[in-house]
Amino acid sequence: MKIWKTFGRSRGLRITCFVLTGALLVASIVGLGYSVAPTGEVPMAKYEHRGHFDYTVYLKPSILYGDVILTDEEEEEEVPMVFFRDIMTEARFAFSYSFDCSQSLSSITNNVVVSIIAENPDVWQKEMTQLEETHEGTEFSVDFPLNLNHLDSIVNDIENEIGIVGRERQFIIIAVVTTTAETALGEIIEDTFSYELPAMLTAKKLELTGDLEASQEGYREGTRYEARGRFDYEVSLEPNELYETTVLRSEALPVPEPPAPAQTLGPGLVYFPDIIDNIKASFSYRLLCDRPISEQSQEVDVSATIENPGKWSKSLVLMPKTSRNGSFTMPFSIDIQYFTRVIDAIGQETGVSGNSYSITLKASVHTVAQTDVGAINETFTQTLGATLEENTLTFDEELSGSQFGTIGGAATPGASEEGRSMVLWIICLVVALLALGYFGWSQSRLGLATISAGEAEASRGGKKYRQMMVDVEELPEVKSTETVISLGSLDDLARIADDLVKPILHHIKEGRHSYCVIDSGVRYLYIIET
The missing domain is CATH 1.20.120 (Four Helix Bundle (Hemerythrin (Met), subunit A))
Structure with missing residues (x-):
């Protein structure tokens, strides 16, 4: 007891x-x-994740690594940009386009629209479509005639209609190329390249006032690309003493020659960013196990983190998450020029610069594999470090990595x-x-x-008359004109509430249960002390 x-x-x-x-x-x-x-004894399986980075540095033509012979620079021949209409017989233009991508492409489609815009600046403008075509591949070329008499006629008609005549007739030859490409990794690239060539037409001459060539760069999720466009012309002339020729041509695009062997460097050297054209890298993965693997799947992604040590860091996607089954080798590009532009942009934005930057490449592989003793469900991560200084780039020497594990093997x-x-x-x-x-x-x-008697009574009353009770935070104050009648039991109060069709107000404070019914200046009250 x-x-x-x-x-x-x-x-x-x-x-x-x-x-x-x-x-x-x-x-x-x-x-x-x-x-x-x-x-x-339960059988045990030993397994190993193996990863390996590899890269090849492709160089621009250079004296350091190539067979470049220094020669005196030849004076470039000036390209005619003014043509005299009295000796012109025909004018034809061509537009050439090329699309260069740091990743391999599985497909590419280009839709090109070439238009001529006639205008009197700030007064009127008229656009005339010359051609609209679709081409496959990374390069194409289209040509079209430039009929000066037809353009004169259109401008004359417009000026006669509106009653405003300009001294010079201005034109814009514009080419718009919409490119849709898919990389070997399934990434979609959509880009629009637009280039304009201004021209001025008078009664005696045609003058081209812009550059014939332009380029436009872009970047999307670790993939760098560049679009290039160029206008070329061929103007036929009558026999003349001025040019001593009957055809004027712009400097044509270079004729493709058999590509010279690319200058490349393997791993483990010091590289100079100013002469690096591209770095083609890859990551290989393999899962080894001493027990049979019935099935396996992987998800892999590669990223790069640029860091100004102790100050800032920026992560970039080099290869988005991709699914693979079994051993694989995934190619990706390291665009060191883009990294440099990111560093310069962040330096200008923050006002913080440095002489040395750390670059960390990280490959993450999530593997799910089934063996006869259980499942392997792990993420293997491997990194490759690099240091980018003012004029040099170096990578860590260790390119391979591994991670060991076991499943099963418990004894009873x-x-x-x-x-x-x-x-x-x-x-x-x-x-x-x-x-x-x-x-x-x-x-x-x-x-x-x-449990006390008061608590028991309050509990019984709450259950018995729960349909009639209303729990309140505070009871209404007793008015000076109000009569208070104390009752001897909760049952008596309930009968009065039922006769008056009034609710029973219930208030609890410091273990004191107060019940009351208020009707026309009379307060019927019953209190239980617990």
């Missing part, structure tokens, strides 16, 4: 007893589970040890259940013993 009284007085003792009993019950169940597990106890441990855990389980039952019974007895 003394123990039960101590148990009832000390809340901390009750909590401690329940915690210890619960811990003994859990330990008994776990130990019993281990003791009845099958005996013997022998038969004699199993028997002894099972008996011990059964005894502990019985003791825990008996103790838990006793403490639960004691807690319930304690709860019944500690």
Whole structure:
């Protein structure tokens, strides 16, 4: 009885007893589970993730690594940009386009529209489409005639209609190319290249006033690309003394020659960014296991982090997440010129520059593979560091990485040890259940013993008249003209509320239950002290 009284007085003792009993019950169940597990040895599988970076540095033509012979620079011949209409017989123009991408392309489509815009600046403008075609491939060329008499006629008609005549007739030859390309990795590139060639036409001459060639660069999720466009012309002339020729041509685009062997450098050297054209890299992965692998799948992505140590860092995607099955080699490009532009832009934006920057390439491979002893579900990460200084680029020497792991291989106890441990855990389980039952019974007895008569009455009344009661935060204040009538029971108050069709207001404060019904200056009140 003394123990039960101590148990009832000390809340901390009750909590401690329940915690210890619960811990003994859990330990008994776990130990019993281990003791009845099958005996013997579970096979173990050892596996290894292997990764390897590789890269080749492609160079621009250079004296350092190439066979460049220095010669005196030849004076470039000036391209005629003014043509005299009195000796012109025909004029034809061509537009050539090329698209260069740092990633291999699986498909590319180009839609080209060439138009001529006649205008009187700030007064009127008229656009005339010359051609619209679609071409496949990274290069194409289109040509079209330039009929000066037809243009004169259109301008004359417009000027006669509006009554405004200009001294000079200005034209814009414009080419717009919309390119849609898909890389070997499935990335879609959409780009629009637009180039304008202004021209001026008078009664005696045609003058081209802009550059014949232009380019436009772009960057998308680790892929760099460049679009180039060029206008060329061929003007036929009558026999003349001025040019001593009957055909004037612009400098044509270079005729493709058999490509010279590219200058390349392998890993492990010091590289000079000013003569780097591109760095073609790859990441290879393989999963090795001493048990048969029935199926496996991987998700791989490659990123680069540029860091000004201790100041800032910027992450770029070199290869978006791609799915593969089994061993693979994934190519990607390292555009060091783009990295340099990012560094310069951040330096201008933050006002913080440095002489040395860290570049970390990271390949992440999430592998899910099934073996006869269980599943392998892990992420393997390999990094390759590089240092970009003012005029040099160096990579870390270690290009390979690995990560080991095991699955299975758990052993269980022998038969004699199993028997002894099972008996011990059964005894502990019985003791825990008996103790838990006793403490639960004691807690319930304690709860019944500690509830007061007032609390019991309030609880019964709340259940019996719950449809008539309204719990309030505060009871209305007693008015000076109000009569308060105290009642002897909650049942009496409930009968009055029922006769008056009024609710019973219920308020609890500091263990005091107040019930009242208010009707026309009379307050019927019943109070329970707990």
